[in-house]
Amino acid sequence: MAQPLVKKDDDRDEEAEYSPFTGIEKGAVLQEARVFNDPQLDPRRCSQVITKLLYLLNQGETFTKIEATEVFFAVTKLFQSRDIGLRRMVYLIIKELSPSADEVIIVTSSLMKDMNSKTDMYRANAIRVLCRITDGTLLTQIERYLKQAIVDKNPVVASAALVSGIHLLQTNPEIVKRWSNEVQEAVQSRAALVQFHALALLHQIRQNDRLAVSKLVTSLTRGTVRSPLAQCLLIRYTSQVIRESGLNTQTGDRPFYDYLEGCLRHKAEMVIFEAARAITELSGVTSRELTPAITVLQLFLSSSKPVLRFAAIRTLNKVAMTHPMAVTNCNIDMESLISDQNRSIATLAITTLLKTGNESSVDRLMKQITNFMSDIADEFKIVVVEAIRSLCLKFPLKYRTLMNFLSNILREEGGFEYKKAIVDSIVILIRDIPDAKESGLFHLCEFIEDCEFTYLSTQILHFLGNEGPKTSDPSKYIRYIYNRVILENATVRASAVSTLAKFGAMVDFLKPRIFVLLRRCLFDSDDEVRDRATLYLNMLGGGDDSVDGTDKDVKDFLFGSLDVPLVNLETSLKNYEPSEEPFDIDSVPREFKSQALAEKKAPGKKPTGLGAPPSGPTSTIDAYEKMLSSIPEFSSFGNLIKSSEPVELTEAETEYAVNVVKHIYDGHVVFQYNCTNTIPEQLLENVTVIVDASEAEEFSEVSSKLLRSLPYDSPKQTFVAFEKPAGVPAVGKFSNMLKFIVKEVDPSTGEAEEDGVEDEYQLEDLEVVAADYMLKVGVSNFRNAWESMGPDCERVDEYGLGARESLAEAVSAVVNILGMQPCEGTEVVPSNSRSHTCLLSGVFMGNVKVLVRLSFGIDGPKQVAMKLAVRSEDQTVSDIIHEIIASG
């Protein structure tokens, strides 16, 4: 071993002086390229210059259009030389230069000549170059030659044509599709590579024809496939056919499974892997089908080649997500991979083991992982932490070991993301495993003593405030919290003050001592800290201006979540003008408006609601509220509860475009009709909407606001208001007629005639439905919210939704009908799933919180069944939700 090392060093010394490309410079090389024009070509010298050009290109050097074209022209002269080595270089440099040079077509005739040459190798290379520079028209000219080349007896020529076909299929699919007979013939070729290339091309040509692919697979799985590469392709196409065909209903067997299983005994590793992976990815794979695949993968775990170990463990890791039991046999082999040199392999081994391990092996596993953690990067560590979190939730009895592990790694060095993953995990474990609470909180307390991340400190302090007072000995946490007030930055200090107040509110015997600490905070250098301390002292009764709040008020204030969206609160506060009347938090709209949705709808549409689209962060609902309260007729209606999305009442591209926004108040409903006149030759005046409410018995019209004038293409509004029983979610159907006086406008002067004609225009009907009374208000932790709501007003029922296009479509239909806020991303249905649970939350009229758990299932003929469980604070509201579904 020593010898080559010494030699290497020698070489390196020489290199510094003699590297063939030392001091290479583009300008000089371009000068040198003039040798291509010499009447007496020197092939050796020309090859050297081409090599230099290639070196420059491969180093990322770019040539300008002019430079490239100039070199390109010079290169074409080299076709005159008969030197074979030089010709090969010429083919390569043409391909490299063609994207940047103009007029590459100049070389076509030389290439066409080579394409018909007697020398096979000229033909093959000419085909490859031509296909690189060709366009549609040229391709039709040479198509005949290419078709011949595909079935050429020389495999190099055939392969060149086939691979060209694969590339050309992207740009000229119609032409390449005409070659399928020749390609079909090439699939039967005796040359392994030709068969491989032909199979790939044939499949691409026919990929949209299921029957053809199925036939192709059937015939080839019975015949002989010569190269392992082609065999791999065939396995892929076979699994595609299996996916599309489903089980054989008579025997229950899976078609082609025997073929895949047979491939597991192939002599080429790549084929074995491909087959094993195909089997593990079969949908609804049984453990009997899995076993042979797992067995071969297990053998590869102890392979000497890292790539094979990686491939095996990666596949097993995937299997463990769905069939952990099937992988347990490999546990011993995987354990030995924890010490693998390759960290990717080791991490995959650990995360797989964490999925497949049983309760008794946890302790041993954790010991091994501890050694491993110190020498991997943060990104791997995060994966491990997440796997440990799931393991702990699976085996709650093992929380002591796992929690200790988490707390140990929390003390070690690490970046923000890593630390956050650990803290999140501990928090989740505390929430889900009651026994783990005290030790978990203690670990978090220790962590904040020396935590460099403000965000994590404040999160932990908040959590500590909620959970700490409920423990057996709350006083032990106070020291850690107050240390923050002394030692940390203002943000953390303010959080610590809030946490102290929570302890004071919940634990009576601590209150006097908390007062002492809070009073000290009154002298803090930061206003926010001082303000909080003053506020909490007075609230808890320890200050000079103590407010008379009941114990419940105080706790609601401290622990209740802020049930208005922050954005809405911000805008309401900005809109608030200082006056005698204090700011009322109940006036802040609760409707959750996602900014993204509003933005998505904005482009391409004329302003639907107000004269001008609302600017900046002001949400639509604020803008609506401001506008409506400025109209005297509606100013006495109270707080606006909700405004609907605009509902179109006319078809697109009609003379008059009208949509309506439903504004819901406690005892009133206001319809805002947004009207647009799309006829330049008309001016509309005295525009109103005549609403017939005969199918809406509980509503009676109280006022309407007519629109004086509606010129061309400037949207304006007219309003109609109805009274309804206060606090009742009344529903009904309204028919609408647009009524106006139309005046002709002279297009040249833009002036309207004096006299107009009365006219009417029928609009679509409009409905007020129960969902209009539902506010989209999310909850951060659905499970907690569900548990704390309790089953008192729960109602559960099952519904058949009939045949649906897909589960996702059914889910989104139900979510839309209810008008509630999906929680925790459950509105997204994974593709191909047969069942799904969707969690919704909202606030119904009268400030009643509602939570909904929807469980969907779909069967073979796409019949969807749904179980609806509703919990709310009011039995009638739970019933209303069921009525919405029953009638929807």
Add this chain to the structure above:
Amino acid sequence: MLLAVLFSNSEGNILIERFHGVPAEERLHWRTFLVKLGADNLKGAKSEELFVASHKSVYIVYTMLGDVCIYVVGKDEYDELALAEVIFVITSSVKDVCGKPPTERLFLDKYGKICLCLDEIVWKGMLENTDKDRIRRLIRLKPPTDI
């Protein structure tokens, strides 16, 4: 798709880079990423020992051949196994051209030939030829022996 084939010397200077289907603005990122990967793991590695990594849905197989580091990057059907095949063809062809695992100097001396080999092995992001003897003949415009 075979996204990239990259050769660098042991100091991380690029000798050859070929990208397929990687936008120009992402290439620098890939170059830096690969060179760092090599610097972290290839020190003291045996010649031709394969290393493997995955980054999102992309796979990387890399190795050291003599003084030269070779990286191949692929996605979809070019997973770690296919890439191992590609890198095997590349290393055996380079050894074939150079006569042994190359020093940087030797590699540069045979630069043109190596480019030709690569041209036969990878064509616009697809593996084309896999046999070094065949490749050796093809770069001299000689027909393969098996016909």
